[in-house]
Amino acid sequence: MTQSKRPVILVTNDDGITAPGLHALVDAMKDLGDITVVAPDSPQSGMGHAITINNLLRVDKVDLHGNHNWYQCSGTPVDCVKLAIDKILHRKPDLCVSGINHGSNSSINVIYSGTMSAAMEGAIEGIPSAGFSMLDYALDADFSAAKIYARRIAQLILENGLPKGTLLNVNIPKMTFDEIKGVKVCRQAMAKWVEEFDERTDPTKRKYYWLTGKFINEDKGQDTDEWALANGYISVVPVQFDFTAHHAIPFLNGLDYNVK
Amino acid sequence: MTQSKRPVILVTNDDGITAPGLHALVDAMKDLGDITVVAPDSPQSGMGHAITINNLLRVDKVDLHGNHNWYQCSGTPVDCVKLAIDKILHRKPDLCVSGINHGSNSSINVIYSGTMSAAMEGAIEGIPSAGFSMLDYALDADFSAAKIYARRIAQLILENGLPKGTLLNVNIPKMTFDEIKGVKVCRQAMAKWVEEFDERTDPTKRKYYWLTGKFINEDKGQDTDEWALANGYISVVPVQFDFTAHHAIPFLNGLDYNVK
Numbered sequence: 343m344t345q346s347k348r349p350v351i352l353v354t355n356d357d358g359i360t361a362p363g364l365h366a367l368v369d370a371m372k373d374l375g376d377i378t379v380v381a382p383d384s385p386q387s388g389m390g391h392a393i394t395i396n397n398l399l400r401v402d403k404v405d406l407h408g409n410h411n412w413y414q415c416s417g418t419p420v421d422c423v424k425l426a427i428d429k430i431l432h433r434k435p436d437l438c439v440s441g442i443n444h445g446s447n448s449s450i451n452v453i454y455s456g457t458m459s460a461a462m463e464g465a466i467e468g469i470p471s472a473g474f475s476m477l478d479y480a481l482d483a484d485f486s487a488a489k490i491y492a493r494r495i496a497q498l499i500l501e502n503g504l505p506k507g508t509l510l511n512v513n514i515p516k517m518t519f520d521e522i523k524g525v526k527v528c529r530q531a532m533a534k535w536v537e538e539f540d541e542r543t544d545p546t547k548r549k550y551y552w553l554t555g556k557f558i559n560e561d562k563g564q565d566t567d568e569w570a571l572a573n574g575y576i577s578v579v580p581v582q583f584d585f586t587a588h589h590a591i592p593f594l595n596g597l598d599y600n601v602k
Numbered sequence: 603m604t605q606s607k608r609p610v611i612l613v614t615n616d617d618g619i620t621a622p623g624l625h626a627l628v629d630a631m632k633d634l635g636d637i638t639v640v641a642p643d644s645p646q647s648g649m650g651h652a653i654t655i656n657n658l659l660r661v662d663k664v665d666l667h668g669n670h671n672w673y674q675c676s677g678t679p680v681d682c683v684k685l686a687i688d689k690i691l692h693r694k695p696d697l698c699v700s701g702i703n704h705g706s707n708s709s710i711n712v713i714y715s716g717t718m719s720a721a722m723e724g725a726i727e728g729i730p731s732a733g734f735s736m737l738d739y740a741l742d743a744d745f746s747a748a749k750i751y752a753r754r755i756a757q758l759i760l761e762n763g764l765p766k767g768t769l770l771n772v773n774i775p776k777m778t779f780d781e782i783k784g785v786k787v788c789r790q791a792m793a794k795w796v797e798e799f800d801e802r803t804d805p806t807k808r809k810y811y812w813l814t815g816k817f818i819n820e821d822k823g824q825d826t827d828e829w830a831l832a833n834g835y836i837s838v839v840p841v842q843f844d845f846t847a848h849h850a851i852p853f854l855n856g857l858d859y860n861v862k
Contacts, residue, residue, distance in 0.1 A: 390651030390680070391713045399799070399811040420650070420714075424797045425811065450726060452845055453651045454680075466710060466794050494861045502857060507792070508847040510854075525859035529846040532767070534726050537684045539659070551659040551685065578859075580850035585712055586789040587768040590840035594770075597762060599785035599838075601754045 349375035349436035349500055352464070354422045356386040356443065356456025359404065359414040363442035366485035367474060370493040371439060374500060378435070380426040382456075383414040387445075389456040391463070392418045401425055419460035427467060437500055438464030441474035441512075442488050444481065448513045448567040448577060449531040449559065458511055462583055465509035470499045472510035477571060487519040491576050495525075504580075511579040515571050526575040531566035533559035609635035609696035609760055612724070614682045616646045616703065616716025619664065619674045623702035626745035627734060630753040631699060634760060638695070640686040642716075643674035647705075649716040651723070652678045661685055679720035687727060697760055698724030701734035701772075702748055704741065708773045708827040708837060709791040709819065718771055722843055725769035730759045732770035737831060747779035751836050755785075764840075771839040775831050786835040791826035793819035 351371050355364040359381040371377055380401070400416040413430055415422045419440065427434055440460040447455040457473045464471030474492045476483055495512055504510065511530075515522065535555040542550055559568050567577035611631050615624040619641040631637055640661070660676040673690055675682045679700065687694055700720040707715040717733045724731030734752045736743055755772055764770065771790075775782065795815040802810055819828050827837035 385656060388653045388655040390649070390653070390719065392650045392652040392678075393648045393714055393813060395648040395813055396645060398802075399813065400808070401811065418652075421813070424813065425799060428797045428799050429801070429811065450843070453722070453726075453843060454653055459650065462713070466713075490861050491859070494859060498857045498859070505847065505850040505853050508850045524862075527851055527854040529848065529851070530844055532844065537688045539685060539688050541689070542658075548660070551661065551689065553653060553655055553659065553681070553684065576859075578854060580847040580854055581845045582847035582850075583710070583713060583845075584790055584792065585841045585843075585845070587765065587840040587842035588789065590765040590768045590842075591787055591789070593765050594787040594838060594840055597758045599751070599754060599758070599836075601750050602784075 350431065351375040351377050352426050352435040352438045353377055353379045354381050354419055354440050354460045356382065356389060356419045356460065358382050358385045361444060362481060363444050363485060366489050367439060367442045367492060370489040371496060374496055378411040378426065378431060380413045380415055380422045380430055382419060382422060383416055386418055386456045388454050389418045390454050391420055391459040394418060394421050399425065401429065419456040420463045423460050423463040434467055434469050437496060438469045438471040439474065439496060442485055442492065443475035444483060445475065445479045446477045446513055447473060447475040447511060448571055449533040452511055452530060452581060461509050466583055470504045472499060472512055474512045476514045478516040487517065487522055488514040490519060507584060508580045508582050511581050513567060513571055513577045515574060517574065521574060522576060523574040525578055526570040528567040528570050528577045528579050529565055530579050531559055531568035532561040533557060533568060610691065611635040611637050612686050612695040612698045613637055613639045614641050614679055614700050614720045616642065616649060616679045616720065618642050618645045621704060622741060623704050623745060626749050627699060627702045627752060630749035631756060634756055638671040638686065638691060640673045640675055640682045640690055642679060642682060643676055646678055646716045648714050649678045650714050651680055651719040653680050654678060659685065661689065679716040680723045683720050683723040694727055694729050697756060698729045698731040699734065699756060702745055702752065703735035704743060705735065705739045706737045706773055707733060707735040707771060708831055709793040712771055712790060712841060721769050726843055730764050732759060732772055734772045736774045738776040747777065747782055748774040750779060767844060768840045768842050771841050773827060773831055773837045775834060777834065781834060782836060783834040785838055786830040788827040788830050788837045788839050789825055790839050791819055791828035792821040793817060793828060
């Protein structure tokens with residue numbers, strides 16, 4: 343347990359403990375508080391809000407960066423946040439940040455993203471939380487502009503908090519610092535993936551499949567994250583974990599459920 | 603591809619192809635349309651909206667119930683829905699139902715639930731979709747009342763559709779048909795889990811953990827799913843996959859993101 347008055351910042355991701363994006367995020371946060379990293383020991387992209395309930399979990403301290411507190415966990419991104427609070431920090435951190443993801447988590451990707459699910463788990467715990475993603479899948483992606491904006495957004499969260507029950511989904515276009523026009527607060531674009539499974543045959547002649555797909559955005563709104571990113575802005579979408587479609591309640595109240 | 607005019611109904615779950623709850627749901631749907639089952643080949647509880655992107659997927663036809671179309675898939679519940687559309691049905695079904703889950707998916711559990719994520723994937727595809735869960739973890743749970751209500755709700759969805767961008771989260775209390783008071787349309791209760799990881803030592807003296815926790819509901823509203831279930835009602839919560847916290851946008855627009 344820290345004795346410091348500096349904020350306690352939990353950093354995690356879904357690309358795993360060795361991902362350059364995680365190291366970039368730690369670097370961006372380092373003068374804002376005392377950092378503890380708890381990240382998956384292997385890539386966990388696309389894990390959504392999965393938790394490990396039918397298997398055991400391991401957590402090991404790793405010596406990757408001298409005086410930082412770095413831990414690798416055998417579980418999912420959400421497991422990392424849960425374990426960090428209960429078994430490593432023994433308290434709730436003041437800020438939970440996840441990323442920087444190698445690849446976009448804009449629009450519908452928020453649902454599949456381990457990066458965003460880790461941040462959502464932080465928010466469920468009542469911790470101000472944000473996920474950061476960069477629109478570049480490359481292992482050697484240039485995070486220099488992303489780091490400057492991630493630091494600023496984290497600072498704003500530490501100073502101002504976030505509205506109850508919300509977290510931030512921050513996506514950064516693949517651009518230099520000079521090219522980025524600024525930050526736009528957006529809504530999630532109503533886009534989706536159309537699957538095209540790649541069918542193959544293994545050496546024993548059995549069929550198997552790989553998930554592939556095309557991203558389709560038919561949402562033409564200029565207030566969406568997709569619009570912002572396509573037009574040179576960093577997108578910030580406030581996300582909530584109350585999934586209730588409140589507007590649908592009157593329609594559902596009009597149906598006759600009686601079976602007696 | 604079916605030549606029938608009857609609705610095509612896709613049934614899936616997260617407890618796996620052998621779970622009694624899946625068989626109960628198929629039984630409840632059988633006179634409403636032509637059923638295809640695509641379910642995980644092993645239990646996938648707590649998988650949330652996970653998808654398989656770093657591994658291959660297998661799908662095999664299984665002969666469990668004579669003339670039905672039953673398939674088991676090596677992936678997650680969401681993978682099952684995606685594969686069913688692209689490689690098994692070769693079209694979108696008219697209804698996608700998931701469950702009946704052995705255990706509650708009310709309140710915050712909607713986020714962790716593979717059952718609900720499968721239904722959400724159906725809804726993202728534009729298919730009227732619902733997840734059904736029963737508040738009984740037992741393998742020999744009595745699904746007789748649940749089946750009657752699942753059938754009625756599925757029939758209402760087929761007849762009336764659902765508001766755009768929404769799906770249903772249906773939870774059924776552990777009660778007899780006579781004890782159940784009816785159906786209540788609700789909002790998701792703002793409850794959560796408090797983790798208490800169980801720490802153990804393996805034969806080589808290394809520590810490991812099991813996820814355990816306590817469910818805490820401090821939401822006293824009488825319009826929540828938790829209230830309905832505790833008071834003898836089946837809860838129906840409309841769920842949406844637009845996670846944007848629209849009410850938080852003005853607050854976020856008031857912050858100064860400038861770093862230049």
